[in-house]
Amino acid sequence: MISTSIRPTAPSLKSNCRSLLSRCQALAPVARPSLPCGVHLRVRSFRTRTRYSARCVLKPPVDNSTEQQGNHQLFGETSLPQFLQQAEAAGFANPFLGLTPSDYTDFRNQQPNPDHMPSVSYILDFYGGKWQQACRAADISCDKLTNAVQQGRMLRFLNEQSAGGLTMKMYVQVSQASRRYCQQSLPSLQELRREFGSWQEACRSVGFEPVERDFFLQALKSANEWNLRNGRDSLTVTNYRQIWQNAKFDYADASYEYVLKFFGTWQIACQEAGISPGTAGNNRHKRENSVKDADRRTYTDEELLEMYQQGSTMQVIGDKIGVTREMARCRLNNVSTAEERRLLKKLIKKQKDIDRHVQVYRETGDVHRVAKVLCVSKSGVLKRLHQAGTDFDEDPNRQSIRHHLSQCKVKNENGKSSADMFKDSETIECLQMAAAHYDTDTLSVTMYRRFSKGRNMEDGRRFPSSSVIKLSHERTWSTACQAAGLKCGGDGRRWQKPRRFNEACITASVKEFLCWAEKTPTVPVPSRGAYTLWRDQMMQDDPSMVGALPTISTIQAFCRSRRSHGLPSNWISFVCELYESMDTECSMHVE
Structure with missing residues (x-):
């Protein structure tokens, strides 16, 4: 048996929420009709707490006790409608929704002896669980409003609650709130129009004029006054939207969409209000x-x-x-066809790219800056300049590119390039000092760069870079070394093909690395990183080893080439194979 002590709690809470909703729905037109956060929380609490209680009201439990049988004898078919009529006469019925179960419960709870009146559950039990049937027996309308008389009464009530400022937007929001939070919702705006013909006719039929025209005109005038106070001569759509969104005037319901829907166009609305319509912000119409x-x-x-x-x-x-x-x-x-459009699009894109390179080159006059601005290589810049016919007669190769780059060096404040700042004798002396430092007659670009890094000459100037030395001696490193009486190192020319290492050289280098790894306690495993560390240390200790040891990428490429012969094709397998062939003193276990 479900306890009936919780039943009066739900209707009282529901009545409290209904009163809060009626207050929120009766907002004046100075504020947008919306429900506060507290009301939403209380309504949600009402829904949660009355979910089970509502089932009890709709389907009350059957009690065959003596008290229930006595109630049936006390309240009959003749006396029950009288209690409902008394509740309506006392003013507990909603003006436009009629008498609801919660209204009757409020009336019953305020009586001196509530037990002497039938409860809602008893009335529902008597009429088969249908409240509408009980109201019809008492000649009380409780259904959804569908006739003109009841709709007119409802409109008059809303107009009075809104202080004579009931608009279509306010009614739509109140109707939506009633469908969401009330048991019996208000008719929609479409139903009103279908019943009366239009919103204006519905308002006039109940005795008050629709406020749209005067309301919107006053809103436009108020917005124009605000606009004039801020130094603007005309009221544009953008200005009106900003004023409306920021709530800077007391007509929150007069949005631009409603103004446009009522008057048709913005110009007509401004003319009706007697203000000057602006054209700023109407780029779409201008276009x-x-x-x-x-x-x-x-x-x-x-x-x-x-x-x-x-x-x-x-x-x-x-x-x-x-x-x-x-x-x-x-x-x-x-x-054209799809292929022609593709070729045309590719040609246009290529031509735009060339034009952009030419434009930047004409503005800067330097290939270095063009490559830096457009984030491309210098050879790519020269190729596009050649395609545009800018200072080039034929497709430049790498040698002509280097020659052009040497002529495009950025000059200093004296109008001299970096190569003009050093004499030939000074550059030769710098090369000889670098060779004497390494105690060798073979000098490479890498060796010279390591030697000249951070060093200054006797007069305080920094050592010339390798590029400056090349520019001073016919733009090649070998010519500069020959002038200094030295031999050119293996990595002197940047465009020289990389040295090819045979199998014997690679095998000897890896075996020497494995012997070093066995004697070094900080290298527990001969990994690829350990090989790179050993190679760098060897070249740093002995400059003549620069370029003489294969890199780890070269060794990996060699291992991959052994795959076609069925041999191990990775670093670990190659190292294990070398361990087996090495002498006993250099062998170690590789995990």
């Missing part, structure tokens, strides 16, 4: 007018292709022929 006023002459397909090939956008082409850019794109697609 449409410019399209209408465009030259309507017929363009051939060849002319359209020529305009597109010259770099005109779809918007520019559409404005010229008087259509939108989508229509211009469709017409261009119908001019």
Whole structure:
């Protein structure tokens, strides 16, 4: 048996929420009709707490006790409607929803002896669980309002609660709130229009004029006054939207969409209000007018292709022929095949890229800066300049590129390049000092760079870089070394092909590394990183070993080439194979 002591709690809480909702729905037009957070929480609490209680009200438990049988004898079919009529006469019925179960419960709880009146569960049990049938027996309307009389009474009530400022937007929000939070919802705006013909006729039929026209006109005038106080001569759509969104005037329901829906256009609304309509912020209408006023002459397909090939956008082409850019794109697609359009698009993209390189080169006059600005290589810049016919007669090779780069060096404040700051005798002396430091007659670019890094000459100037030395001696490192009486190192020329190591050289290098790894306690496993560390240490201790030891990438490429012969093709397998062939004193176990 479900306890009936919780039943009065739900209707009282429901009544409290209903009173809060009625207060929120009766907001004045100075604020937007919305429910506060506290009301939402209380309504949610009401829904949760009355979910089970509502089932009890709709389907009350059957009690065959003596008290229930006595109630049946006390309250009959004749006396039950009288209690409902008394509740309606006492003013507990909703003006436009009629008498609801919660209203009757409030009336019963306020009586001196509530037990002497039938409860809602008893009335529902008597009439088969239907409250509407009980109200019809008492001649009380409780259904959803569907006739003009009841709808008119409901509209008058809302208009009074809103202080004579009931708008369509307010009614729609109240109707939506009633469908969401109340047992019986209000008719929608479409139902009102279907019943009365229009919103204006519905308002006039109940004795008050619709407020849309005067309300919107006053809102426009108020916004214009605010606009004038801020130094603006005319009221534009953008200004009105900003004023409305920031709630800077007391007409929150008069949004731009409602003004446009009532008057048709913004210009007509401003004319009705007696203010000057602005045109700022109406770029879309300006563009449409410019399209209408465009030259309507017929363009051939060849002319359209020529305009597109010259770099005109779809918007520019559409404005010229008087259509939108989508229509211009469709017409261009119908001019040629897909392959022709692809080649044309590729040609246009390539030409734009070349034009951009030429433009930056003319502004800077330096290939280095062009490559830095456009984030491309210097050879790519020179190739595009050659395609554009800028100071080049033929496709430049690497030698001509280096020659051009030497002529494009950035000059200092005295108008001299970096190569002019050092004499030939000074550069030769620097090379000889570097060779004497390493005690060798073979000097490479890498060796010189390591020697000259952070060093200064006797007069305080820094050592010339390898690029400056190349520019001073016919732009090659070998010529500079010959002038200093030295031999050119293996990595002197940047464009020289990488040295190829045979199998014997690679095997000997790895075996020597394995012997070093066995004697070094900090290297527990001969990994690839350990080999790179050993190679760098060998070249640092003995400069003559620069370029004489293969890199780890070269060894890995050699291992991959052994795959076709069925031999081990990775670093670990190659190292294990060498361990087996090494002498006993250099062998160690590799995990």
